[in-house]
Amino acid sequence: MSKMKINIPLNRVEGDLEISVDIDNGIVSDAWSSGTLYRGFEKILLGRGAMDGLVITPRICGICSTSHLTAAAKALDAVVKVNPPPDAIRIRNIVQMTEHIQSDIRHAFLMFAVDFVNQAYKKSPLFEEAVRRYEPFKGETVIQTIKETKKLIEIIAIIGGQWPHSSYMVPGGIVSVPSASDLLQCRLLLNQYRNWYEKRIIGCSLERFKEIISVADLNAWLEECNSHWESDLGFYIRFTRAMGLDKIGRGHDFLLSYGSLDLPSDTKIKGSKDQNFLIPSGFINNKSIDEFNSSKITEHVAYSWYMDHEGGKHPFDGETKPYATGNESRKYSWSKAPRYDGFAAETGPLAEMVISGNKLIDDLITCKGISVFVRELARIIRSIELIPIIETWISEVSCNGNFYKSPGEIIEGEGYGLTHASRGALGHWVKIKDGKILHYQIITPTAWNASPRDSDGIRGPIEEALVGTPVQDISNPIEVGHIVRSFDVCLVCTVH
Amino acid sequence: MSRTIYWLQCGACGGDSMGLLSMESPDILELLKLLDIEILWHPSLSNAKASFHRSLLEAIFSGEQSLDILCVEGSVIRGPGGTGMYDTFEGKPKKDLVGGLVKHAKAVVAVGTCASFGGIGSDGEIEATGLQFLKRNKGGFLGAEFKTTSGLPVINLPGCPCHYDVLAGILSSVCYGMPIPLNQYNSPLEWYNMLIHQGCVRNEYHEYRVEEPDFGDKGCLFFHMGCRGPLSYGPCNKLLWNKRSSKTRIGVPCVGCTSPDFPQNYPFFKTRNIAGIPIELPDGIDRAHYLAYKSMAAAAAPERLKKRQTNI
Numbered sequence: 001m002s003k004m005k006i007n008i009p010l011n012r013v014e015g016d017l018e019i020s021v022d023i024d025n026g027i028v029s030d031a032w033s034s035g036t037l038y039r040g041f042e043k044i045l046l047g048r049g050a051m052d053g054l055v056i057t058p059r060i061c062g063i064c065s066t067s068h069l070t071a072a073a074k075a076l077d078a079v080v081k082v083n084p085p086p087d088a089i090r091i092r093n094i095v096q097m098t099e100h101i102q103s104d105i106r107h108a109f110l111m112f113a114v115d116f117v118n119q120a121y122k123k124s125p126l127f128e129e130a131v132r133r134y135e136p137f138k139g140e141t142v143i144q145t146i147k148e149t150k151k152l153i154e155i156i157a158i159i160g161g162q163w164p165h166s167s168y169m170v171p172g173g174i175v176s177v178p179s180a181s182d183l184l185q186c187r188l189l190l191n192q193y194r195n196w197y198e199k200r201i202i203g204c205s206l207e208r209f210k211e212i213i214s215v216a217d218l219n220a221w222l223e224e225c226n227s228h229w230e231s232d233l234g235f236y237i238r239f240t241r242a243m244g245l246d247k248i249g250r251g252h253d254f255l256l257s258y259g260s261l262d263l264p265s266d267t268k269i270k271g272s273k274d275q276n277f278l279i280p281s282g283f284i285n286n287k288s289i290d291e292f293n294s295s296k297i298t299e300h301v302a303y304s305w306y307m308d309h310e311g312g313k314h315p316f317d318g319e320t321k322p323y324a325t326g327n328e329s330r331k332y333s334w335s336k337a338p339r340y341d342g343f344a345a346e347t348g349p350l351a352e353m354v355i356s357g358n359k360l361i362d363d364l365i366t367c368k369g370i371s372v373f374v375r376e377l378a379r380i381i382r383s384i385e386l387i388p389i390i391e392t393w394i395s396e397v398s399c400n401g402n403f404y405k406s407p408g409e410i411i412e413g414e415g416y417g418l419t420h421a422s423r424g425a426l427g428h429w430v431k432i433k434d435g436k437i438l439h440y441q442i443i444t445p446t447a448w449n450a451s452p453r454d455s456d457g458i459r460g461p462i463e464e465a466l467v468g469t470p471v472q473d474i475s476n477p478i479e480v481g482h483i484v485r486s487f488d489v490c491l492v493c494t495v496h
Numbered sequence: 497m498s499r500t501i502y503w504l505q506c507g508a509c510g511g512d513s514m515g516l517l518s519m520e521s522p523d524i525l526e527l528l529k530l531l532d533i534e535i536l537w538h539p540s541l542s543n544a545k546a547s548f549h550r551s552l553l554e555a556i557f558s559g560e561q562s563l564d565i566l567c568v569e570g571s572v573i574r575g576p577g578g579t580g581m582y583d584t585f586e587g588k589p590k591k592d593l594v595g596g597l598v599k600h601a602k603a604v605v606a607v608g609t610c611a612s613f614g615g616i617g618s619d620g621e622i623e624a625t626g627l628q629f630l631k632r633n634k635g636g637f638l639g640a641e642f643k644t645t646s647g648l649p650v651i652n653l654p655g656c657p658c659h660y661d662v663l664a665g666i667l668s669s670v671c672y673g674m675p676i677p678l679n680q681y682n683s684p685l686e687w688y689n690m691l692i693h694q695g696c697v698r699n700e701y702h703e704y705r706v707e708e709p710d711f712g713d714k715g716c717l718f719f720h721m722g723c724r725g726p727l728s729y730g731p732c733n734k735l736l737w738n739k740r741s742s743k744t745r746i747g748v749p750c751v752g753c754t755s756p757d758f759p760q761n762y763p764f765f766k767t768r769n770i771a772g773i774p775i776e777l778p779d780g781i782d783r784a785h786y787l788a789y790k791s792m793a794a795a796a797a798p799e800r801l802k803k804r805q806t807n808i
Contacts, residue, residue, distance in 0.1 A: 009546050009586055011539050015510060018586070037573070037590075038582040039507055044620045049763020055751050056759060059616055062511020062657060106517070114543045136543045137525055137535070146525060150518045154738045161746040162737030163518075164511045165656055167764075168748050175711040175747035179807065322621065324581040334582075404712035435763075476545055492509045 003029065006474055010484055012111045015491025017450065019462075019484055020332075023471055028480070031459065031466035033450045035335040035495040038305065042320040042496065045440040050410040050432045051076070053440065054167045057428065060442070060496040065164035066099040066156065067421030068493075071428040071442075076171035078415025079432055080407035086264035088173030088403045090393045093261045093278070094186070095156050096419070097390050099163075101193075101383040102149040103422035104349070105201065107488045108380050109134065109145045109232065115485065116239055120478040126239050133235065141232050144200055152193045155186045173404035180399040187394050194387050203231025206384045213359035215367050233380055246373035249483035251465035253370060255284040256345035256448065257355045258292065258427065260420035267396060269389055272356055278389065279420060282355040283340055289355060290341075294418060297427070299443065300337040300454035303330055311455050312339055315429040315441035316414070333452040334495040337460060338443050346461040347424030347448045348487065350378040358385075372486040379488060411435050421445050423488050444493035450484075462487055498534040499564040499671055502556065504597060505539050506590050507583055507617055507624050508570025511657035512608040513540050518738060519660045527664055531671040536561070553593075556600050565670055566601035567663075568594065571610040571617055571624035572637040582622050591637065594627070598638060602646040603670045605653060607663060612652035612683070613756040626652070629681060632756045651676060652683045654730070656753035661735045662687045681756055683729075688754065691779065693718075693725035695733030696744045697808045702726075704797035705790050706804075714804045717749040719774060722765045724752035726778035745808065 003024045010017045016037045022030040041060055045053060053072040058065035070092060077084065084092070116130035117139075124130075133141040153163045159178055160168035168175050178186075194206070202209050204227065212218050218237070221228055228234050240246060259281030263271050273280045281292035298312025307321035325331050339345070350370070353361040360381075364374045414431040424445030431439035451460030459467070462484055471477045505513070516524050528535065535542065536552060544552075555561035572591050573583035580589025598604050606627045609615040613631050617624035626636045628650040634640040636650075643649060653662050666684065669676050677685045693699070698716050701707075707719035717723035725733075725744050732742045732750075744750050749765055752758050762768065768775045777786050800806050 007546075007586070009549070011542055011544070011546075011549070013540075015505070015508075016539075016583075016585070036584045037507065038622065039573075039617055039624075040582075040620045040622050041616075044617060049766065051765050052759075052763060055764045056616070059509055059511070059656060062509040062514045065509075065511065110517075110541065117543055118545075136541055137528065143525055146517055146523060150520075150523070150738070153518065154740050157736075157738035157740035159746065161741050161743035161748050162732075164514055165753070166743055166748055167751065168743070168746060170711055170765075173712070177712065177714070177747070322576070322582065324576055324579070326581060327587055404710075406710050406712075475547065490510075 004474070006477065008477060008480060010481065012114060013485065013489040013491060015495065017484070017489055017491045019466070019480060021466060021477070021480060023474055026470055028466050028469045028471060031463040032332055033452060033460055033462050034333040035450065035491050037491070037495045038322055038334040039496055040320070040322065042440050042442060045437050048437050050435050050437060051170070052437065053428065053430060054170060057442065058165050058167065061490060061493045062164045063103060063490055064099060064421040064423065064493065066096050066160070067419060067426050069167060069169050070096055070419045071417040071426050073169035073171060074417030074419060075415045075428045075430045076410060078417065079413040079430065080171050080410055082172050082405055082407045084173040085402040085405055086266050087397050087401045089262050089264040090267070090397050091159055091174050091178065091403065092169055094390055094393050095159055096261065097386045098152060098155045100422045101386055102152045104379045104382050105145055106149050108376060109141045112376055112485045113141070113236070115478060115481050118476070118478045120473065120476055121243065124242065126242060129235065130239065133232065141200070144196070148193060148196045151189060155189050158182050158185055170404070171410065172407045175404065177400055177403055178397065183394055183397055183399055187391070190387065190390055190394065197383055197387070201231060201380070202233045202384070203227035206387060209381070209384050214363045218360060236377070236380060240373040245482055246368055246371045248469050248479060249372035249375065249465045249486055250370050251346055251461045252344055253286070254343045254345040255351035255354055256340050256347045256425055257281050257352050258294070258418040258420060258425040260352070267393070269392055279352045280355055283345065284351070284354060285343060294416065294427070296341040297443065298339050300339060302455040303453040304333050304336045305331045306336065315416070315427065315443060316431070316439070318429070318441040320441070335447050335450055335452060337451040337454040338448050339454055344451060344454065344458050344460050344464065345448055347445050348375070348379070349382045350375045351424060352420065353378045353382070372482050375486040409435065421493070423490050424448060442496055444490070444496065446487070446490045446494040449487045450489050450491065450494055462489070498532050500534050500536050500562060501565045501567060502536050502563055502597065502601070503538040503567045503569065504594065506568060506570035506594065507573040507610060507622065510540065512569045513538070515657045515660035515663065519664050520739060527667065531668060533667065533671065536563070557596060559600070563597070563601045564603065565667065566597050566604045567607050568604065568611045568627060569607045571614050571626060573617070573622045573624055574637070575621050575623035578623070594637065598642070598644070601644055603648055604644055604650045605666055606650050607653055608658045609654040609656045609753055609758050612654040613758070615656065615758060619761065628652070629756060632681070649678070649682050651678070652681055654683060654688070654754040654756070656758065659687070659731060659735055659737070662731065687731045688729045690729065690731060690734060691726055692728045692730050692732050692744065692750045692754070693778070696725055696742070698744065700806065701801055703793060704801050705794040706797055706801045711747060714806070714808045717744065717747070718767065719769070719772070720767050721749045722763070722767050723749035724755070725750040727776055728752040728755050730754035
């Protein structure tokens, strides 16, 4: 079989992504990831009021609008050099983590696992069960995921007014003053979700699952009882292993975390690594974890539909000058190519867990390397870490307490807000002059992961993860779908 | 035979699709069953390969596959220079796909402010427009005279995002064949003939002109904080969001996201005023009477409100 190129407009990702691969004797020999929409947010913001990022940037993404709001508010916190009161930090975190855990489960079971129902697996003994669980609009897990995640989102509405697209975080804290009954309701909703997640998704208590720290433990857990085996996580492990999804989708092995979820000054929760974040920052290149430094972030445009410039630019110097060439040049995506210290870094729950020192994830990678299996697994089990911490923070908030320290009018200055959205590292860089936005650059998680090539021609993480993948049936390249979706790509964010 | 929906995303953020998943009583799955609706295609939720999507589009274009409702999320992007190349599908402008599909749908629903009026990007280089309006001007991408095969104009459901109960209501109305009276911006009067302000729990503070100069307290946000609740039409404070609350209730000034000219071209969170009185007054109010009423109201304000004792 000779070499051929196939184009795959990929659905069940958020927004417009087109993947193109060269297939050489049944193996992907090269890949291109293309974001096909440009909306120009960084330019729409110019000249607007200093606070307008709080309204405009959440609308980059209907899926992780809370994280954009966090980044925008933190950037303005930095501009006015104000530290929000501890309870405001708690509330910001509670809402953001709630957004994460519903997004993780919606992605896993409404988008990722739907591929298990692909005709490619029709002959598998697991197919019938996959259909029963994940058939769109009908599967048992699909129905329950829709019902339970929307209840969880009520927490965001109680505190932030609505989801998506609220603007309840502002420089200096949050606008709302949650009452005792508000906080009580949040607690009950979270408890309900925990019960469902334990019963349906993992088949055991969060505490039981936390005892798992190695591959051997995980295997023993799976076989231990029916509720583990029959849980969606149990099925996930059985299915992905049977289909070899633990052997594809490796990528560059460069992992990045900006650090996320600021620790309030007076909390029982301890961060790891003496950092002031729950999720520590760091960059992994060849196993060692380097200290993260935001000045090493740049964006390239050599293969992106923007006016060329040499090498990469730091987002404080970055520019957005669209240049639609169509398909006639080497340019092929509306995503810029972010690089960390020159490396095409992968970001997301997997990177966060590795940098946090999660023992199970670490052992899985030591045994078999990064794969579709471990990348999506990190997302499915992230709730196990986050739910108890949200519970603690809700219980620590003093109702009618102090949630806002007024920063006064914002006239001039610059700052950046780094955080993690559900899909990984997110940053906003802003400069204010005469009370107006002079400069605004945004780098989203999927810009990192679905990045096109950089000035040196180095592929982005998803492109790299695709190379070397065997494709059984080029009319139904399901392997490509698995790999791309394991990054939980969000193109609406990417092509802001 | 089932009724069919095709859901198209253009210059969108996915927020209206997320709204689908938030629908209540009935939820989206129950609603589809009750109305016997088949979703032919939804970019985030369908399980079909690219080749199926291509043949589905061909079948719709040839008339072989009937299309009852076309839902469009996001603006039609025409830039740069009218080419539409800022938003493409398989190398061709997405706007051509919009133009093709609208000819075959019995009803076209613009879901959200971007699809209705252009929204984010309607002032920008992407040349975004709504399907049949650009901001307050009729026309938009399809032109003022556009009618679907069953004689309807585009039904606009503004809001950023559109409230999911409004979407559920319209899908039901279309399926049950009920009349859908529209306002001057082709939005259903049923949901867009009330102000965001109606039902806000801060209304008593508003009534007595107990106004906040900053965030973080219980009073009204209209005089100083840029709240557009008394100026914008929509059901946020009647239907509530995610069953629970609304932006204004918890202290986020309404940003007017249902308005044809959202986002406004002056700063949010700041009320433009003359001598402390907002330039834009609640819709339809006479300025002189309003000034007299507000100064009397402030004088009559009870201490419990002035001291922010009454909960919201």
